[in-house]
Amino acid sequence: MSQEAISDLIRVKIDRGDLPSSWPDKTWGSVSENAGTTCAACGLPIPEGFGLVEVEFSGSDLRTFHPACAHLVAAICGAP
Numbered sequence: 001m002s003q004e005a006i007s008d009l010i011r012v013k014i015d016r017g018d019l020p021s022s023w024p025d026k027t028w029g030s031v032s033e034n035a036g037t038t039c040a041a042c043g044l045p046i047p048e049g050f051g052l053v054e055v056e057f058s059g060s061d062l063r064t065f066h067p068a069c070a071h072l073v074a075a076i077c078g079a080p
């Protein structure tokens with residue numbers, strides 16, 4: 001999937017309310033420990049052993065992203 005396609009998907013998800021529209025402070029890098037983990041932006045799996053970014057949106061709404069996808073979401077949300 002191209003970066004542009006993923007960006008479009010992220011915008012649709014934000015419009016629908018599937019993704020929060022503001023980027024939070026609580027983010028941290030981790031490694032996928034579960035082959036069933038999927039990225040909240042592109043919807044593709046994050047294979048076990050691969051790097052991921054965990055993001056805690058308001059409340060305890062925890063989402064996981066591919067590092068590249070997290071970067072795109074942050075850019076679209078206007079993260080500093």
Ligand SMILES: [Zn+2]
Nearest residue numbers: 039042066069
């Ligand atoms: Zn992704």
